[in-house]
Amino acid sequence: MxxxxxxxxxxxxxxxxxxxxxxxxxxxxxxxxxxxxxxxxxxxxxxxxxxxxxxxxxxxxxxxxxxxxxxxxxxxxxxxxxxxxxxxxxxxxxxxxPNLDDDDDPGRRAGRRRALAALGGTAAVVAGGAVLAMTPQVRGLFGGDAPVGDATGTTATDGTPARPGGQQPSTALELPQETAQSDRRSDEVDGRYSGTAGQAVRKQSADLDTVSGATATSTAYRQSLQAALDRAR
Amino acid sequence: MIRPGLRLVEQVMGTAISLDLADDLPPPRLRELAGDVFAWLREVDARFSTYRADSEVCRFDRGEVLLSEASADLRVVLERCAELWGATDGFFDVYVTGRLDPSGYVKGWAAQVASDRLVAAGAPNHCLNAGGDVRVRGHSASGRPWRIGVRHPWDGSSACLVLTGTDLAVATSGVYERGQHVLDPRRGAPATGLRSVTVVGPDLGVADAYATAAVAMGMAGIGWLDRLPGHLHAVITDDARCLHSTRLPLLTG
Structure with missing residues (x-):
């Protein structure tokens, strides 16, 4: 009210x-x-x-x-x-x-505009050069990549046109391509965590301690990766 | 080389509970601690299960137990569920099926309480996996931070993300395991759009409720998770896109 x-x-x-x-x-x-x-x-x-x-x-x-x-x-x-x-x-x-159109005194305005353009151009060239010169590590120091909020990373599809979601089992999801590290990680995940169940167990039991997933029934648990990890101990 | 610690699996609450105690304690002490954990979880199951007609939750739902007569645990759970109902804009709803069903919070809460008790009892390095909801503390028996895989939504034998940390609550809700069982409380229909939502935070019960709420929200849940303070997330959509917080503690290298 x-x-x-x-x-x-x-x-x-x-x-x-x-x-x-x-x-x-x-x-x-x-x-x-x-x-x-x-x-x-x-x-x-x-x-x-x-x-x-x-x-x-x-x-x-x-x-x-x-x-x-x-x-x-x-x-x-x-x-x-x-x-x-x-x-x-x-x-x-x-x-x-504020009224930015100071229509009187056109000569002075034009001069000022020219000066601003020249100054801006110089600044752009300097800034562009600085950006080009910065390696990703250096850029990280400037905090430009620091997430302000809890932003969701960019997305990567897993062959969307070829496989509509949920129709067929996919072997692995790609990771978001945010950084070079993520890219590398994506290959790693594909190589290490795909394959038959037996291979996955052998490969993952050394790497993973546990698996988070949707709540499985007792029946589904027996086929799960967590069960394989538990058995491997 | 025999690793120190104790690893046990037990079927409680209709699912498998895996406990990994990594502290180098005498075996009898470890078995005592593990026994306490599973005794607590069985007690929670007896009082909060919606599958047992004589559980406290069912009796409270039928009106046989008044709120003033309910146990302190049940009152805490109901209060937290009410708070979560507000915090999730009504998408985490223990009455979504028409009956009281706080299971979406209880499992994570029980595991969180068990983990807190383990820390208080002198076992600060452990990993408790309650049917896919994971609470890890400290380091594994090999001395490194715990590594938690996030189950691949289409392939149960592989992980699509690997998280690592020394103090994490990781809860995953998804529609791949038991069918489209997450209901959108506003439409009363199964939620679609998100196949798997993982929420990382300090409290497992809250993280589990947030993950369930995000699944119920559908695609709108991604934006909601983005604005969630104090929690990180990883989302896999129905069309196999993976989105996650930029600060998510992914295992790299």
Missing amino acids: ADQNVPPRRLRDDRGWDGRQHPTPDGYRDHGTSDPYGPSGHQSNPPYPDAPPAPAGPYPQYAPAAPGSAHRGPQWVGPDGLGRPARAATATTGYGL
Whole structure:
């Protein structure tokens, strides 16, 4: 029920980008300085004294509300009841996303862009060279391969088109091809752990201590690798 | 050369329990420890089996035993199962068949308790395999960390992955051994998508429940396992793909 205390969504909020920035980055209106929910240092005055007044947009709900006027539409309801009227945001020079298109002074912008391009190119060449020069071991030192979470490794199929899952018994699964070690391990597993049961027992009893698998019935246990390991002792 | 320790297999809980005690203790002491382990497991089977009408679980399910009259072990198990029901988003459900059946947790829990007791009794190097759910501690009798194979889902005589470690609980759930027996509690139908799920963690009962829940989730279980804190996993899908945690302690070299 606590969710009912959030301000209702405005019109057009569910639309895509309509070419007009939201008055505030979070999509909500600014509150007055005395409003307990408004940022205290957040003045709604235009930061530039000479900025032109906000143009009256096509959206009447964004128009500056006359002080003391009865507001219509949704209002902020806080724990103290109806809050202060949300002050209208100044449309273009307000607190929206920064306007990156400084269309005035084209010469300066072009120069800056050229400088950035040159700098970026140099950085890319240096970084690329560094990456190429790094061996996997060195790259490991940089922690680039360290898993952030408990990520699942990449996958390797075991002849998916040739054998649909579960149709025929497969001799061995390939291991995920994450590292060179996994690749090598895959061959090793194939070579050592495939074959007839007798070979598997002989080869594996020296290597494996136990086997984890789905719970087997007593009958299935007798044919299992675990039983072979138990007998080998 | 005769290795120290003691290795025993016994049929309890409808499956085979393999115990490998690797500590270099006097043989009578080892037999006493092993006897305690199997006595505990038989006791758990007598009280928690759903195949015995006189077990405590069945009597509790029929309402003949109130929760307040139940043993402390049963209350612990029911409480853990309720927690796991929440932690798995309802996919680990002891009531999925309509009757109370905590077997998916009890087997791993019983083995975990037995392993804890072995450590407390002075046998910190052992491996207990309860029907495919493995708890290893310390080192094997040959002095190296334990090596645990993960059964190949299509070939029971081989392993598809080999894990190694000195303190691991490895639980595997799969649909290859007893048919499509894992039910998706939301649909009431057998779960499909994952053929084998292995979960590695600190507690065998929890790992077993997580593995069973992931099988019940189907393919969505892979993402769920990925976000599971404190546990590692290896998944083999129905189309024979193998996916596993990047930090899974695989035996290399």
